[in-house]
Amino acid sequence: MSIDVKGTVALTGRVSDDVRLEDARIDVWARPNQDVQKKLKRGDTVPRFHLPRSAVTAEGDEFAVVLDRKSLKQRFVSDGEIVQLEVEIYDPKTGKRAFTTTSVRSIGDDRSGRKWVDPLRSPLSGARPRIAAAKPVLLDVPMKQAPSTRDADIFNCGTQKVENEWDAWADIGETFPVDDGGGGMKFTTGAAAKFSVAVNLDFPTGSWTDESSSTMSSEKTYEWPAWGAAAGADVGKPRKYQVEVRYQLIKCSIPPYNMKTWHVLYPSAYTGLARHKIVDRPNWIGGDFTKCGPVTSSLWSRSEGEGGSQGNSWKSSKGITELGGWAGGFELKTEREWSKESTITYKMGGADGANWLCGLDEKPGLASKVGQFSKILQKDCSSTRVPVAADVKAKAAPEQTFNNYAKTTPNGWTGGDSTYSVRLPDGRNLWLYSDTFLGPLKSDGTRPTSAPLVNNTFVIQNGSSLSTIQGGTASSPAAIMPPPATSTADHPRWYWLGDGMIATVDNQDRLQVIFHQWEKFGPGGWDFGMEKVVVATFALNNLKSPMSVKEIPVAADRGSRIQWGAALLPASMSGDGYTYIYGIDDAPTNKALRIARVKGSDLSQVDKWMFYNADLQAWMPEWQQGTHSTVGIANEFSVTKWDEGNAFVLISQDSLDAFSAKIRIWSNCQPWAFGRALGQDVLYQMPEVGLFGSYGDKNIFAYNAHAHPTLTSGGRLTLSYNVNSFDSTVGSQGAHYRDPSIYRPRFVSFRLVSSSVARSQLKLDVGNDGAQASRERGVGKPPCTTCRGIRR
Numbered sequence: 001m002s003i004d005v006k007g008t009v010a011l012t013g014r015v016s017d018d019v020r021l022e023d024a025r026i027d028v029w030a031r032p033n034q035d036v037q038k039k040l041k042r043g044d045t046v047p048r049f050h051l052p053r054s055a056v057t058a059e060g061d062e063f064a065v066v067l068d069r070k071s072l073k074q075r076f077v078s079d080g081e082i083v084q085l086e087v088e089i090y091d092p093k094t095g096k097r098a099f100t101t102t103s104v105r106s107i108g109d110d111r112s113g114r115k116w117v118d119p120l121r122s123p124l125s126g127a128r129p130r131i132a133a134a135k136p137v138l139l140d141v142p143m144k145q146a147p148s149t150r151d152a153d154i155f156n157c158g159t160q161k162v163e164n165e166w167d168a169w170a171d172i173g174e175t176f177p178v179d180d181g182g183g184g185m186k187f188t189t190g191a192a193a194k195f196s197v198a199v200n201l202d203f204p205t206g207s208w209t210d211e212s213s214s215t216m217s218s219e220k221t222y223e224w225p226a227w228g229a230a231a232g233a234d235v236g237k238p239r240k241y242q243v244e245v246r247y248q249l250i251k252c253s254i255p256p257y258n259m260k261t262w263h264v265l266y267p268s269a270y271t272g273l274a275r276h277k278i279v280d281r282p283n284w285i286g287g288d289f290t291k292c293g294p295v296t297s298s299l300w301s302r303s304e305g306e307g308g309s310q311g312n313s314w315k316s317s318k319g320i321t322e323l324g325g326w327a328g329g330f331e332l333k334t335e336r337e338w339s340k341e342s343t344i345t346y347k348m349g350g351a352d353g354a355n356w357l358c359g360l361d362e363k364p365g366l367a368s369k370v371g372q373f374s375k376i377l378q379k380d381c382s383s384t385r386v387p388v389a390a391d392v393k394a395k396a397a398p399e400q401t402f403n404n405y406a407k408t409t410p411n412g413w414t415g416g417d418s419t420y421s422v423r424l425p426d427g428r429n430l431w432l433y434s435d436t437f438l439g440p441l442k443s444d445g446t447r448p449t450s451a452p453l454v455n456n457t458f459v460i461q462n463g464s465s466l467s468t469i470q471g472g473t474a475s476s477p478a479a480i481m482p483p484p485a486t487s488t489a490d491h492p493r494w495y496w497l498g499d500g501m502i503a504t505v506d507n508q509d510r511l512q513v514i515f516h517q518w519e520k521f522g523p524g525g526w527d528f529g530m531e532k533v534v535v536a537t538f539a540l541n542n543l544k545s546p547m548s549v550k551e552i553p554v555a556a557d558r559g560s561r562i563q564w565g566a567a568l569l570p571a572s573m574s575g576d577g578y579t580y581i582y583g584i585d586d587a588p589t590n591k592a593l594r595i596a597r598v599k600g601s602d603l604s605q606v607d608k609w610m611f612y613n614a615d616l617q618a619w620m621p622e623w624q625q626g627t628h629s630t631v632g633i634a635n636e637f638s639v640t641k642w643d644e645g646n647a648f649v650l651i652s653q654d655s656l657d658a659f660s661a662k663i664r665i666w667s668n669c670q671p672w673a674f675g676r677a678l679g680q681d682v683l684y685q686m687p688e689v690g691l692f693g694s695y696g697d698k699n700i701f702a703y704n705a706h707a708h709p710t711l712t713s714g715g716r717l718t719l720s721y722n723v724n725s726f727d728s729t730v731g732s733q734g735a736h737y738r739d740p741s742i743y744r745p746r747f748v749s750f751r752l753v754s755s756s757v758a759r760s761q762l763k764l765d766v767g768n769d770g771a772q773a774s775r776e777r778g779v780g781k782p783p784c785t786t787c788r789g790i791r792r
Helices: 399-408 770-779
Strands: 009-015 023-028 058-059 062-066 080-089 096-107 115-117 135-143 159-175 182-187 191-198 209-218 222-224 239-254 259-278 292-294 299-302 312-318 334-336 342-347 358-359 370-375 385-393 413-416 421-425 429-433 436-438 457-462 464-468 491-505 506-519 527-540 549-553 561-570 580-584 594-599 610-613 617-621 636-644 646-655 662-668 682-685 700-709 717-725 746-755
Touching: 009 096, 023 058, 023 527, 062 080, 062 561, 080 135, 080 159, 080 209, 096 135, 096 191, 115 436, 115 717, 115 770, 159 182, 159 191, 159 259, 159 312, 159 334, 159 342, 182 239, 182 549, 191 413, 209 259, 259 292, 292 370, 342 370, 358 717, 385 662, 399 413, 399 464, 413 457, 506 561, 527 561, 561 594, 580 636, 662 746, 682 746
Parallel strands: 009 135, 096 209, 491 561, 636 700
Antiparallel strands: 009 062, 023 080, 058 062, 080 096, 096 115, 159 239, 182 222, 182 342, 191 209, 191 259, 191 334, 239 259, 292 358, 299 342, 312 334, 358 370, 370 617, 385 746, 413 436, 421 429, 429 457, 457 464, 491 506, 506 527, 527 549, 561 580, 580 594, 594 610, 610 617, 636 646, 646 662, 646 700, 662 682, 700 717, 717 746
16 A cells, blocks of 8 residues: 555545546444444444544555544444444546445554554464554445446445344354364454455345455354264264354435335344254365374464464355345355464374364465365384294184084075174174075985075084074075065065174173175176165164164265275274274275275264375275275175284285186285285195085185184184175075085184295285276186175
8 A cells, every 4th residue: 555644544446447546535444342232133323433534544446544543533443453434435527436344453552652453463362463564444346337326426325224133144264183182262342353244236136246255253252172972973974163143224315305225234242052963074185295284292283473464364255154035156165364363283192093274275374275184104113023824724713613513503504605703792703694595405415496585694603513593584594684664576685794803882891794785787797886875773682683783884885885894893903993894895806905984893883984095195085085905805805913923914805817716915014005925925725626626616615714813823824705606596406405515614724923024025905096907807706705796
């Protein structure tokens, strides 16, 4: 601003469109304070103070307004020394006009000298800007063409009346916690926020503009805690904070014509109500690590003392919502100061959780917006050893126990696949099976063609005793998770299961199992695919049906859905308080691993799952932000802790080649980004497979190997794998009826010992493109690690 003005300048401005202001009429008004405004009702006249014409100096396209604080009565000064000014401009040469309004704050005193500044740049407390460096508000004022039927005498608004009023919700802040973190806000008495003012100079036919604003100080304290019982269930979710603001529609009239000249939509008061809303997490968090940094303290607060009003104010471009009864067709903004009266707080997680903060435009202490981030911290892996299998033995327990049970059970399990296991709190083992044949077998050991086949069952093992749990009744058995109601004869749907575990849900031990809902969508033998993924929670005293089912979000595109639950690593085994959930991006070969995790053990807290991003080396809050990790593993596998080697071990059938008979070992010191020791990574070769296998049958295949921590004893581990046949004929000569022993799990015991390969020499089968590239190569048909090969 180049104008030389005597006196204390409260406001400066510059007009658009090359308008010269020397001959323009400029009127400046002070509006009533908040106490007066909130008492105004419909039909009331708005009291205003008209500044003398001598208070305005204009030169070229610039103007300045001088204001003596002593000349204002208290009814025109709100708490915090805030004054609302209106500027009306009419230029007779061009016929253009303008109306704008803004707030200014008086700082300093008579001894040090008073200044007028932007209220959002001069908080009530803390490190205020130096008086000598304080600058008045500078406005850019757009000029618009005035109707030709009006002249300067009737342009300016002499009288304002309240025509209507509505309440609206105004954004005043937001926090974006992740993982085990939390976010909250405090907006206390005296905190300042700026709200858009909408102006229509040709109401009701003209257009509305929202360049003007009004700043109001809070008259009470609003608080959303970031931790503790008072914080509520949403404390860990991204949310915005809102206060309710009353807007008044002001009509400008000019006596004696009493013409309706223009309308202004003004915020007049806070109503005293507040709330929060869950919002989407923005993608700028973690997008630029130069604006991020670690936080080691348990709490972090963003206030004026950490940059505050010296940095960026907080803004919301669509900050006013639900303006009841109003459809003006415009968007109103909000802006909030950073001060000790207006803060956000983050509860930080541990070193493995919500451990970073990121700013939108600066480092967090100076940023306009701040979000929490979960950065992976590399751990000391110097003591980690690479495992290799030794002393491998086939036909391990409980293989014979299952074979014996199948021969004698009148209506229980006689064969099945998946073969996951969970140790129940009472010490018994619970076996989880997908497609299951039920008994009895014939006296000659063959299976009758009338044998029931259900899509999922449980088997309880108590020593050498087994018992089957299924849905339905003994005479009419059904799956524990029966087909959904949407399943029809023309469009069948069913559930196969994934891994399971004991979880603490509402302070109770519960069984949780991940199920995959599949659908048959065409007439072809391979025309089926996964449709949904759910977490089913069971009461331990009723395992026949789940007490609740929670859906896990997956992609809309069938070919891009992640099969979550291929393996689980419970928090009791991970060592860092997180349960890890492993999923598969399926493909004929080179299946790709995806990893999620959740704090604690409750898998049904789906909204708290975090997803591994290999590129950012971070845990991200949305499944779409996850990336592939290891490739070449199968649809089912296991991840277990190998304490002797300070490592996590992934055991899986190899999917680097289609229908491979190899079971491999991958490992890492952390439960992600697994690698394998080339030449020493094959744990076992499944002998049943193919024409040259133990059955001498080209239709025999094996799949889905995983280890069972429930069977670990004396330093020995046990894995299982499934055997099946492509021959799905229903008849006495069909493979599953001629020889029921085919479709049963095999068990192998082994020890893990240290390899001579250093951890740095591990082959990392990592990449985002493995699964997609396999699909594009079109290797074979969909693999039978997903189809099971059984007639349905």
